[in-house]
Amino acid sequence: MKRKQPSLSLVGAGRVGSALAVALHKQGYRVLSVISRSGPAAVALARKTSSPRASTQVVDVDRSADIILFAVGDSDLAGAVRTLSSLRGLKLKTSVVLHTSGVHDAGILAPLRKAGARVASFHPLQTFPARTGSARTGPVLRGIPFGVDGDEAAVTTAGKIAGDLGGRVLMIDPQFRPLYHAACVFASSYLAAVLNAISGLSGSARLTGPWTEIFGPLMTASMENLVRTGAGNALTGPVARGDVATVGLHLDALEKYAPDFVPLYTVCGLEVARLALSGNRLSREDFDGMLRVFRGAVRTGATPPAKKRPPVKRPAKNRRR
Numbered sequence: 001m002k003r004k005q006p007s008l009s010l011v012g013a014g015r016v017g018s019a020l021a022v023a024l025h026k027q028g029y030r031v032l033s034v035i036s037r038s039g040p041a042a043v044a045l046a047r048k049t050s051s052p053r054a055s056t057q058v059v060d061v062d063r064s065a066d067i068i069l070f071a072v073g074d075s076d077l078a079g080a081v082r083t084l085s086s087l088r089g090l091k092l093k094t095s096v097v098l099h100t101s102g103v104h105d106a107g108i109l110a111p112l113r114k115a116g117a118r119v120a121s122f123h124p125l126q127t128f129p130a131r132t133g134s135a136r137t138g139p140v141l142r143g144i145p146f147g148v149d150g151d152e153a154a155v156t157t158a159g160k161i162a163g164d165l166g167g168r169v170l171m172i173d174p175q176f177r178p179l180y181h182a183a184c185v186f187a188s189s190y191l192a193a194v195l196n197a198i199s200g201l202s203g204s205a206r207l208t209g210p211w212t213e214i215f216g217p218l219m220t221a222s223m224e225n226l227v228r229t230g231a232g233n234a235l236t237g238p239v240a241r242g243d244v245a246t247v248g249l250h251l252d253a254l255e256k257y258a259p260d261f262v263p264l265y266t267v268c269g270l271e272v273a274r275l276a277l278s279g280n281r282l283s284r285e286d287f288d289g290m291l292r293v294f295r296g297a298v299r300t301g302a303t304p305p306a307k308k309r310p311p312v313k314r315p316a317k318n319r320r321r
């Protein structure tokens, strides 16, 4: 017979909270309350997870739950914790309190530790773009790491939840938490920035066919090589070869046809040059040449999206020296 699963109270019925609550409900966790700023979201998720209580007020959280899970936005977390902890005579001796923030460690839950709770961070290292936890469109939880730090008992609970979801715990040293989260950003949204540039330039260059099919084989092979042999070893392309003339042609074309992508091209190019120099792929002289061509292209301030920007008259000559 399946052993009795813990009970759960959720604060924050957004993308992450919904996905986790639905997945844990499927694993037999009893969802005792769903709290969210928007009433309809709380009610809808409570219905989905057979929870008897839905509310917009953090103070309504069912405090008898084995686990209280905060899945509110990073900037709302401290306030939500404060609201709960300021309840007169609050006792959470039987509860483990977790939060799903990537950038914050368990310390942000300290006010609830004072009320007797054991606390830990529980950050799913995954992207949750939609507000559904459905199997087809929902995020993949199986096999993912959960970034964790905190009190021993709470870390044990986090490990059990991760295991029930088919994932695993990745212990994070609290002092490096923002660095860990910066790496997550590179792995997800910064990747989106690069993919958006590929898609945009595919259109600007009038390539026929979906950009995913045109660049898919190159992206897949590059990713496989980069993962297998390391970024430095797998580097190819004009920056790694020290080919300043080719990079200059790229920058000219970008400024003329797709100026929005000049900053991204430049920043990525500088990083590739640094990588190539440190791996002895680029001589100091070639590296300095690359720096000169990129420095000439660096703009001050961000370029707004093309549609909203009034037409700008560009100088006939590019700005590189």
Ligand SMILES: NC(=O)c1ccc[n+]([C@@H]2O[C@H](COP(=O)([O-])OP(=O)(O)OC[C@H]3O[C@@H](n4cnc5c(N)ncnc54)[C@H](OP(=O)(O)O)[C@@H]3O)[C@@H](O)[C@H]2O)c1
Pocket (backbone or CB within 6 Å): 011, 012, 013, 014, 015, 016, 017, 035, 036, 037, 038, 041, 056, 058, 071, 072, 073, 074, 076, 079, 080, 100, 101, 102, 103, 123, 124, 125, 126, 127, 128, 129
């Ligand atoms: N999205 C991802 O890919 C991802 C991945 C891993 C970790 N995370 C982390 O998980 C956390 C939640 O992210 P998310 O993407 O799920 O955000 P989200 O979709 O915006 O959901 C946050 C939810 O919390 C609710 N909320 C905010 N303040 C509240 C309060 N004081 N009391 C009750 N409910 C409150 C919001 O209500 P309203 O909608 O009414 O404002 C919203 O439903 C964040 O710390 C984020 O960094 C996100």
